[in-house]
Amino acid sequence: MTRSPRYWLVKSEPTAFSIDDLARAPRQTTCWDGVRNYQARNFLREMAIGDQVLFYHSNAEPPAVVGSAEVVKTAYPDDTQFDRRSHHFDPASTREQPRWDMVDLKYKEKFHTALPLDRLRQEPQLKEMVLLRKGSRLSVQPVTGREWSVIMRLAGSGKR
DNA sequence: GCCAACGTTGGC
DNA sequence: GCCAACGTTGGC
Numbered sequence: 001m002t003r004s005p006r007y008w009l010v011k012s013e014p015t016a017f018s019i020d021d022l023a024r025a026p027r028q029t030t031c032w033d034g035v036r037n038y039q040a041r042n043f044l045r046e047m048a049i050g051d052q053v054l055f056y057h058s059n060a061e062p063p064a065v066v067g068s069a070e071v072v073k074t075a076y077p078d079d080t081q082f083d084r085r086s087h088h089f090d091p092a093s094t095r096e097q098p099r100w101d102m103v104d105l106k107y108k109e110k111f112h113t114a115l116p117l118d119r120l121r122q123e124p125q126l127k128e129m130v131l132l133r134k135g136s137r138l139s140v141q142p143v144t145g146r147e148w149s150v151i152m153r154l155a156g157s158g159k160r
Numbered sequence: 161g162c163c164a165a166c167g168t169t170g171g172c
Numbered sequence: 173g174c175c176a177a178c179g180t181t182g183g184c
Binding site: 011013037058059062063117137139 | 168169170171
């Protein structure tokens with residue numbers, strides 16, 4: 001028995017990895033590495049194959065939800081934590097007891113029109129969104145089914 | 161277990 | 173570049 005998909009949002013700085021990078025990646029798939037926050041990691045661990053993911057550009061002009069992706073592999077150890085040369089190296093992590101996980105995400109779509117933060121803030125139905133909460137910095141966060149539908153409608157997803 | 165100091169995130 | 177908000181570290 002498979003459960004119905006859940007919804008999530010991940011943040012990325014487009015100068016580091018953008019929605020276009022994902023679209024151009026081999027098999028349009030990437031491992032989502034580098035998450036180094038426990039709450040965000042725990043959400044990664046909750047993800048199941050088929051879950052739907054909003055792709056958000058942070059530190060961008062403007063910051064915006066720009067498209068969507070899908071979970072194609074559930075949590076497994078993030079190998080950058082073992083790599084001394086990586087910015088994401090964690091000396092406290094061991095192969096036996098890895099601290100940090102990643103998932104694989106596959107490109108679904110780039111929105112015809114990106115949805116900037118200030119546009120999202122105008123939607124009464126989105127006012128509880130984790131993304132829009134004051135001081136919210138979580139780079140992996142849950143999205144409700146209702147929030148997902150509102151955003152898909154605003155994005156004109158599936159239409160031309 | 162408290163909390164000051166420090167580091168990071170990310171909008172502006 | 174600024175800085176508010178938040179998370180982590182480490183002395184006590």
